[in-house]
Structures are given as C-alpha cells and as structure tokens.
Amino acid sequence: MPLLEIRRVTRRFGAFEAVKEVSFGVEAGEFFTLLGPSGCGKTTLLRMIAGFDLPDAGQILLDGKDLAHTPAERRPVHTVFQNFALFPHLTVAKNVAFPLRMAGLADAEIRRRTAEALDMVHLGELAEHYPNEISGGQKQRVALARGLVNRPRLLLLDEPLGALDLKLREEMQMELIKLQREVGITFVFVTHAQNEALALSHRIAVMNAGRVVQLDAPSRIYGFPASRFVADFIGNCNLLEAEVRAVEAGRLRLHVAGLGEIVAPAAADIQSGERGLLALRPEQVRIAAEADPGWANRFPGEVRDFLYVGDVTTYQVLLDNGYTLQALMPNAAPGRARFHETGDRVMVGWPAEAGHYVRD
Amino acid sequence: MRRLPTWLMLAAAASYAFLYLPLIIVVVYSFNDSRLNAEWVGFTLDWYRALLADEEMLIAARNSLLIALVSSCVATLLGTLAGLGMHRWRPAWLPLLVITPVAMPEILLGVSLLVFFIQLMHLTLGFLSVVLAHITFSIGFVAIVVRARLAGMDESIFEAALDLGATPWQSFRLVTFPLILPAVVAGFLMAFTLSLDDFVITFFTAGVGVSTLPLQIYSMIKIAVTPEVNAVSTLLMLLTLLLVILASRLDKGFMKGSA
Numbered sequence: 001m002p003l004l005e006i007r008r009v010t011r012r013f014g015a016f017e018a019v020k021e022v023s024f025g026v027e028a029g030e031f032f033t034l035l036g037p038s039g040c041g042k043t044t045l046l047r048m049i050a051g052f053d054l055p056d057a058g059q060i061l062l063d064g065k066d067l068a069h070t071p072a073e074r075r076p077v078h079t080v081f082q083n084f085a086l087f088p089h090l091t092v093a094k095n096v097a098f099p100l101r102m103a104g105l106a107d108a109e110i111r112r113r114t115a116e117a118l119d120m121v122h123l124g125e126l127a128e129h130y131p132n133e134i135s136g137g138q139k140q141r142v143a144l145a146r147g148l149v150n151r152p153r154l155l156l157l158d159e160p161l162g163a164l165d166l167k168l169r170e171e172m173q174m175e176l177i178k179l180q181r182e183v184g185i186t187f188v189f190v191t192h193a194q195n196e197a198l199a200l201s202h203r204i205a206v207m208n209a210g211r212v213v214q215l216d217a218p219s220r221i222y223g224f225p226a227s228r229f230v231a232d233f234i235g236n237c238n239l240l241e242a243e244v245r246a247v248e249a250g251r252l253r254l255h256v257a258g259l260g261e262i263v264a265p266a267a268a269d270i271q272s273g274e275r276g277l278l279a280l281r282p283e284q285v286r287i288a289a290e291a292d293p294g295w296a297n298r299f300p301g302e303v304r305d306f307l308y309v310g311d312v313t314t315y316q317v318l319l320d321n322g323y324t325l326q327a328l329m330p331n332a333a334p335g336r337a338r339f340h341e342t343g344d345r346v347m348v349g350w351p352a353e354a355g356h357y358v359r360d
Numbered sequence: 361m362r363r364l365p366t367w368l369m370l371a372a373a374a375s376y377a378f379l380y381l382p383l384i385i386v387v388v389y390s391f392n393d394s395r396l397n398a399e400w401v402g403f404t405l406d407w408y409r410a411l412l413a414d415e416e417m418l419i420a421a422r423n424s425l426l427i428a429l430v431s432s433c434v435a436t437l438l439g440t441l442a443g444l445g446m447h448r449w450r451p452a453w454l455p456l457l458v459i460t461p462v463a464m465p466e467i468l469l470g471v472s473l474l475v476f477f478i479q480l481m482h483l484t485l486g487f488l489s490v491v492l493a494h495i496t497f498s499i500g501f502v503a504i505v506v507r508a509r510l511a512g513m514d515e516s517i518f519e520a521a522l523d524l525g526a527t528p529w530q531s532f533r534l535v536t537f538p539l540i541l542p543a544v545v546a547g548f549l550m551a552f553t554l555s556l557d558d559f560v561i562t563f564f565t566a567g568v569g570v571s572t573l574p575l576q577i578y579s580m581i582k583i584a585v586t587p588e589v590n591a592v593s594t595l596l597m598l599l600t601l602l603l604v605i606l607a608s609r610l611d612k613g614f615m616k617g618s619a
Contacts, residue, residue: 052519072522073531085520089538098534102525146524 001064003028003186004049004154009058011044018044020210021058026154026188031180033189035197036207037233042190045207046156049188051075062153073102078147079156083163084139086131092142093118093127099150117149120179137168144176148183157189161196173199194234198222206230222281224267224356231279231358236314238280238325242357247272252357254278258321263296263352276359282328284354287315287339287346295349301325303344315340317348383597390590397585407591417592420576424556427487427572431494432551438495439502439551440544444536446503447510455507462500469497470564477565485567493565494555501554502547509543542610549607553600 002025011019019041026032034042047053049060051072060067067075078099086095096117100110118124121141126134131142140160147155157176161169177200180187191197197204198218205215206229214226225231231239242254242262247270254262256278264278291298304324305316308331315327325348329339340346364372389397393404411417442458445451461469473493477483517539521531559574566575573596580589 050519050523052523072519073525073527077523079520079523081516081520083514083516085514085516087517087520087535089535098521098526099524102530150525 002026003030003063004188005059005061005064006045006049007059007061009045009048009055009060011041011048011053012056017210019048019055022207022210022212023058024205024212024215026186028186029184031177031187031189031200031202033191033197033201033204034207035191035194035204035234038192040207041210042192042207043158046079046158046188046190049154050077050079050156076153077156078150078152078154079158080143080147080160082159084131084143084160086139086142086146088131091128091130092123092134095131095142096146096149098146103150105150113149117145120148120182121145121175136164137172140164140172141175144179148179148185151183151185154186154188157187159191160189161191161193169196176200198234206233208233225279225358227358228277228360231277231356236282236326236328238278238282238285240278240280240323241275241360242278243275244270244272244357251352254357256323259299259319259323262355264355264357265353267357270357270359274359276357278355279358280325280350280355282314282326284350285325285327285348286350287317287327287329287348289340289344289346291347291349294351296352298347298349299325301346301348303340303342303346305342306340313339315346317346319348386590387594387597389587390594392587392590395587397587397590407587408595410588411591411595414588416571417573417576417588420571420573421592423487423570424573427490427494428552428555431491431498431555432548434491435495435498435551436502436544436548439499439547440506440540442499442503443506443510443540443543446507458503459500461497462504466497466558466560469493470561473561474564484569485565486569489565489567490562490570490572493561494551494558497558497561498551498554501550502544505543505547505550506540509540513539546607546610549603549610553603553607556596556603557600 004026006022006024008021008023009019010017010021022041022045034045036042044053048055049067051067051070054068062075062077087098090098093114097110097114100113105113115124115127118127121144123138123141123145126138126142131139134142140163143160147157161172161176164172173196176187189197189200198221201218203215204218204221205212206221207213208229214221214230216224221230222234225234225237228239231237240256240259240262242256242264244252245255245261246253247266250266252264252266252270254264256262262278286292286295299319299321301317301319303315304318307314310331312328312330315329317325317327319325327348388400390407391403391405392400393402393406394400439458442454446454446458470493473489473496474485477485477489477492483489518531518536521535522528526534557574558572559578562572562575563578566572571579573592577589577592577596580586
C-alpha cells in the first residue's frame, strides 16, 4: 500500500478544472516531484494534500485512511512554503519549536528536539535571531527544520528553491537530497524547474493542464518522453515530424519529410504507417567537419549560430532541407572552446540507438 | 542626499509656521502672568493652579478621559474584528459600511445620532449617548489600520500555523494577534485621541447631563479667551501629541521584522 494515494482527484474553480481525475501513489521514503508549467494544477494538488483545499471529487488517502474530514492542523503533513512563511515575530528557535509546542510536548523535550533540528541544518548559532536578520538560504533551512522537527509522515515542498539565487539553489539541492536520505521522511516536491526535478527526485509526475501526463523515474522522463509536451518541457529537444515506414527487430525506419530515412530505436506497440515525432536530444547529435562512419543517420548543413556557455557550446545547424537541428558539444579539450564558426559547412549525425519515437 | 533648494526650504518653513505658530502662542500665553492675551508680562504657573481648583473643569476632564477610555476600548474590539473580517472574507459591502462614518461630515453624523438616540432609542442624552457616538466614528479608523497591517502580510504565514498543527484559535492567539498587535494598539490610541478631542458630535449627543473638555473650553471662550483656557488647551495638546507620537511609532514596525 502506498503511503499517499491520490484517487481520481478533481478540483474545479468555477468552470475551470484545475485538477482533472488525477491518480497516483507515493511510496514511503520516496522523493516524489510534481513538475509542470505554472497553472498546470500542481500547487492546487499540493494544497489539497496539505488540507488547505478540498477536492470536488476523488479521494486523498494517507496510510490508507481518507483525509476528507481531517483539517490541515490534524494531518501529519507539513509544508515548506515558497517564501518560507516563517513567523516574523518569533526567533528561529521558536519558529522551529512551534509544531512541537502545538503537539503539546514537554518543555525539555521541545528544547532538545529544537536544538537537534537546528543542528541538522547547521543553524545552531542563529537560534536567537529573528527571521528578518538572516539570509534567504538560512530562512530556507529554518523552514526545513520547522517542517521536519516533529517528523511528519509527509513533507510537502512548494517551489522552496524558487526564491533563492542560482548558486544557493544548487547548494540547497544537494542539501535537500542529503537531508531527505538522512531523515527518511517522504517528500512531495512541487516545481516548474525541470532540472531541479531531474536532480532531486526518485520519481516525477509531469503535469499539464490539470492532468498527470507522465509518471516515471527522472532518466526515463528525460530519455523516453511519452508525448510532445514532455519532450519539449523537459530539457531541450529536437522534434522531427516523422512517419513510421517499417518496424524491424529493435529499430524503426522513419521517414522525415525533406530529410529522408532515419533509423531510430524501437519503442513498444508501434505500427507501421503511423505518424509521430522523433525526439532527439541536442547532446545526442554529433557535429564534425567529416561524417563519422558510426553515424547511422547523417546530414550536411551549415552552422547558423552558436551559444557558448562555458562548459558546453550549443550549435544551431541549418540542414540543406531547411530543418534546424541543435547539437551540443562539451568544451572538454583544454584551450579549445570553439570547434566551428558561423557559416562553416559541417556534417551532423547520430547513431541508430539515439533518439526516441513519440506518438503524437 | 541632495539638499533642497532654498525657496523650497522657505516655503516649507512658512507652511509649518502657519500650522504651528498659533499652537505655540497658546502654549506661551498659558505661562503669561497677565489676564490678557496681549503682551508678555512674566512667567507664572498660576493658570495651571487655577485649573486644578476649577471643579467644573476637573469634572469635564474626568468625563473626557473616561469617555475616551470606554469608547476607544469598545471601538478597538469591534474595529479589530471588522478589520479581520474584511481581510479574511473580503465582503464587498463591509468596507463601505465601516469606512463611511470616517468620511461623513461630523455635523451630519452628530445630527443623525441625536435623532437616532432620542426618537428611536428614547435614550436620555448623557454619558452613554456620548460613548455610543464616539464608538460609532472610531470603529472605522481602527478597522482601516488593522486591515492595512494584514494586507501587508504574507498570507502563507497563517496557513503555516495551521499546517504545523495549530488550531484556528491557537493560530489567532499565537500568530495573527501578535502580528496585528501594533496596529491594534495604534488604532486604540487613535480612537482615544479622536474621542478626547471631539467637539461637534459630542456637542450634539451630550445634552445637558455631561460635559467634556472640548465642550467646557468652548463654553469658557464664549466669554473670553482666558489664560486658563490656554492652560487647559496646552495640557490637552500635550496629551494628544504624546498619543499621536506613540501611535505612529507603533505602526511603523515596532515589532521585529514584518517581512
């Protein structure tokens, strides 16, 4: 039995259906992420799990028990809010102690566990400071300590890294993973940042327009997107409109208008004659002056533009038939940041096992 | 910081002089050793001594303070509830109902309250009618201050309290109330000041039974502006000033961290 079970949950606001018949389960100890663009219903779903909102239809079960009649304050579920929502009139220590006080623990026990929680997030010295006296990253840690201190069954995190700058966000990602592993509490994390979701989660539910469109491990979501939306939303992707010409053992022969035949890895249940998309990640596309014999698919083109961002360079290559492909090259060779200039004639290509056919 | 141009400084100085010179003159003459507000003769505290011996004045002062205290306490309670209600449920009509008495001309409010008390409630004018009238016009001020404070706060703080296991009552007592307390106290001080200084509405609703400081001062200057009036005005001014300073201090972030 999953720890948290969402059963056909629907939530309407007037005529607008924010969440449409969503079902999934979250296992105990899991780091589970709801990922989607703003307005996809992920935050509405999170608020229903927390108890700030109720479903119009469907059930939310925790440990097999329906939560419909349990108000927020009696759910063993805590939330880390986007802007931390620390109590400004209480010190860091009193913020962290708040859920313990509400649970009616003895003073000595409260003091012990508050100190423990603050140590866990390395904030022991700031115990007597007020929230307006500490930095954004420190507030984030206080919010985490406060959410975890009385060991809820479930910790909900609503875009908790959104308010932090890039460097700090990466640091906090590491800490979140470590923290979750240490405390073993189930995390349900909401974000619109796909890289964050990929980095942190055991499993990701990708949401769009109120529905879960794909639920899988990060590497599956990235490598085998189930739809155009997922392929496009997660990372960068070349999407080629294709028709299936033949289904062979382990591979597909696709026809792309204007390009010709492409060999791609097989996917389940593909019928010859159907139309779809070839999703090809930029890092799967090779680019060189001469074609490599290992490339099953190869096309000539011209470098139109490139974006140098330090560790990698992304090239925009205009193929002779008018398609533009993105190719990503790591700048691994020392002293050589650039391989090709704008206007260079190049060959692009990829092996038969690269790319993923998506039914559209 | 850039310096202001000279002409602007002069204009500002002139404006402040226009506003405060009359007040300063009242204060100065309250210490003047002469019956006439004409020329400075010498320093004396006689007029303050005379005040303390003036039975009617003392009764009026006691009435004023008592009315201010009672009306501002009740207005603070009701105004705070109104502010909380306006913020929580955002009813379209409540702000209008609460704020109208604030914007209404005092004379109108005074007349309508008089008619209401006498014809509809058959109330004998006196202490009670004045208190009720003062509560009526003070509620709006308290409600506005409390609502402004709430509007400036992050809504998720209140959800966080419930989320972390506080019952709605605990959440109010431990989070909402401490956070709006500065506004509540500021609202109380404002209501107290308004009540203490009010003349028009009090004039209509006091009848013959009860006199307050503003009414008493008015009845004295009908004869002449005596130094005694200057003295009582100075004291009233001092008290008002103290309350206003206290109120503005409180509402501007007396509490640690409002963000």
